[in-house]
Amino acid sequence: MARKITGPEIERVIHLLARLPGFGPRSARKAGLALIKKRHELLEPLAKALIEAAEKILSCQICGNLDTQSPCNICSDEKRDGALIVVVEDIGDLWALERAEVVAGRYHILGGHLSPLDGIGPEKLNIPSLLARVRSPVIEILLALSSTVEGQSTVHYLREQLAPSGVAVSVLARGVPVGGELDYLDEGTLAAAIKSRRPLA
Amino acid sequence: MGEQAATTMQWSDEGVILSVRPHAETAAVAEVLTRDHGRHLGLIHGGRSRKARPVLQMGNHVEVSWKARLADQLGVMTVEPLRSFGVEAMDDPAALCALLSMCHLARALPERDPHPNLFEVTLFVLGFLDDPLVWPALYVRWELALLDEFGFGLDLSRCAATGITTDLVYVSPKSGRAVSLAAGEPYKDRLLSLPAFLRGRSGNGVQTSDVLAGLDLTTHFLNASLFVPRDETLPEPRSRLRALLARLNAPV
Numbered sequence A: 001m002a003r004k005i006t007g008p009e010i011e012r013v014i015h016l017l018a019r020l021p022g023f024g025p026r027s028a029r030k031a032g033l034a035l036i037k038k039r040h041e042l043l044e045p046l047a048k049a050l051i052e053a054a055e056k057i058l059s060c061q062i063c064g065n066l067d068t069q070s071p072c073n074i075c076s077d078e079k080r081d082g083a084l085i086v087v088v089e090d091i092g093d094l095w096a097l098e099r100a101e102v103v104a105g106r107y108h109i110l111g112g113h114l115s116p117l118d119g120i121g122p123e124k125l126n127i128p129s130l131l132a133r134v135r136s137p138v139i140e141i142l143l144a145l146s147s148t149v150e151g152q153s154t155v156h157y158l159r160e161q162l163a164p165s166g167v168a169v170s171v172l173a174r175g176v177p178v179g180g181e182l183d184y185l186d187e188g189t190l191a192a193a194i195k196s197r198r199p200l201a
Numbered sequence B: 001m002g003e004q005a006a007t008t009m010q011w012s013d014e015g016v017i018l019s020v021r022p023h024a025e026t027a028a029v030a031e032v033l034t035r036d037h038g039r040h041l042g043l044i045h046g047g048r049s050r051k052a053r054p055v056l057q058m059g060n061h062v063e064v065s066w067k068a069r070l071a072d073q074l075g076v077m078t079v080e081p082l083r084s085f086g087v088e089a090m091d092d093p094a095a096l097c098a099l100l101s102m103c104h105l106a107r108a109l110p111e112r113d114p115h116p117n118l119f120e121v122t123l124f125v126l127g128f129l130d131d132p133l134v135w136p137a138l139y140v141r142w143e144l145a146l147l148d149e150f151g152f153g154l155d156l157s158r159c160a161a162t163g164i165t166t167d168l169v170y171v172s173p174k175s176g177r178a179v180s181l182a183a184g185e186p187y188k189d190r191l192l193s194l195p196a197f198l199r200g201r202s203g204n205g206v207q208t209s210d211v212l213a214g215l216d217l218t219t220h221f222l223n224a225s226l227f228v229p230r231d232e233t234l235p236e237p238r239s240r241l242r243a244l245l246a247r248l249n250a251p252v
Helices: A008-017 A025-037 A039-056 A091-100 A127-133 A149-165 A187-195 B002-007 B093-106 B116-127 B135-149 B181-187 B208-227 B236-249
Strands: A081-088 A105-109 A140-143 A168-171 B010-023 B027-034 B038-044 B061-067 B076-083 B168-171 B178-180
Touching: A008 A025, A025 A039, A081 A091, A081 A127, A091 A105, A105 A127, A127 A149, A140 A149, A149 A168, A149 B093, A187 B076, B010 B038, B010 B076, B010 B093, B010 B116, B027 B061, B027 B076, B027 B116, B038 B061, B093 B116, B093 B135, B093 B236, B116 B135, B135 B208, B168 B181, B178 B181, B208 B236
Parallel strands: A081 A105, A081 A140, A140 A168, B038 B076
Antiparallel strands: B010 B027, B010 B061, B027 B038, B061 B076, B168 B178
16 A cells, blocks of 8 residues: 555545546646645635535526526526527536537536436436427527437437427537548548538528 | 457457447447457447547447457457448438347347357348338348347247248247247237238338337347346337337328
8 A cells, every 4th residue: 555645634635636537646646736835825715616616506497507596697698599499418518519609599408318328218318397498489499419329319319309399400410520631530420421511502 | 269269369350339338538348249259348448539439339330359468358449440330320210229229139149159140130230221111121130130149039930830831920929939820810819910021031112010010029029038037128229219110100
């Protein structure tokens, strides 16, 4: 067993940091060291911010987003287009779309995709609350799920579920990414790109 | 196979991806149905990278290389794409369900037990998933082939009671053998129906109602011989496939 370098309090900080995505034991040690070295500038404000956030985080009752208020900032933003709901798998996807500022609708977080392998069936996803939201003024549901076999299987399932409501359902395009050279693309993406080619107006 | 596995800790083969699970932050554990090495697992370094993910989609046909220090280790796999069946089927709900269903059902096979026939049939069916007139009947045949591999194959060549080879319209739910119209008449409530396309080589278009009857037939035997003894249920995509095809068949 390795020799203990620090007291249990600091060890615990490092141990918890190591559980964050992108962190291993070594990088956690590095981050932990930076924190204890900059106790007043970094460690104390961070601890305070974490406690504050932990006390205030709520899951949005409408879309399932995590925010410090419910309904979340996006759901309560009057300037957004209420006619469009973008369905995403995870909050990370919502953040990605918001960072890009490409869509001004509202969101719905599904909480994953159908995956019988992991025991995730329709009942484990946020589907009933999505169906309940489909009423005026909503006219379009954009299913922005991942372009994987399981993601698309979820898309088909949702389309079936949404069909009785008569709402317009759209999906994201598949094809050549920006900066993508045909030479390096996999054949699946190339096939999808050819299939969804469009006339140049 | 056991002896061979003990001596060769490195091989290359063709395979179809059955499942991919994330492992740690960048790697993945892939489960592949290979031609000569059966259902085999392996760790894929960088299996969650942008480059590897399009290849590692369920149902894709790949070239696999596997290497391990000891035969019973998980081992490290590398895959090269051959044909992206998974990606090709993405836009067709029923074909995608069939593909997922095949992947999930094939996961019931014992690990590292070669089933070259089933592999060939699997590739054949996957190759027709873009033709909705053809694949549903082929899919039913695939499930029959799967039952065959498990040793629970159905004998549809002759009547179990009379031995005749014509007029076979029923299957006994117990023995899995065909029963002719005349011999089965008194018990027809308890017998499963045998659709025409499974009786012989009917080249003409198979009706969806026949496919549904075929699926009900295989459902019974998959449940009776594989899933009920394991205390499991049919995979969800398989049930969804039956429902999707039934909807296609419903009168408008």
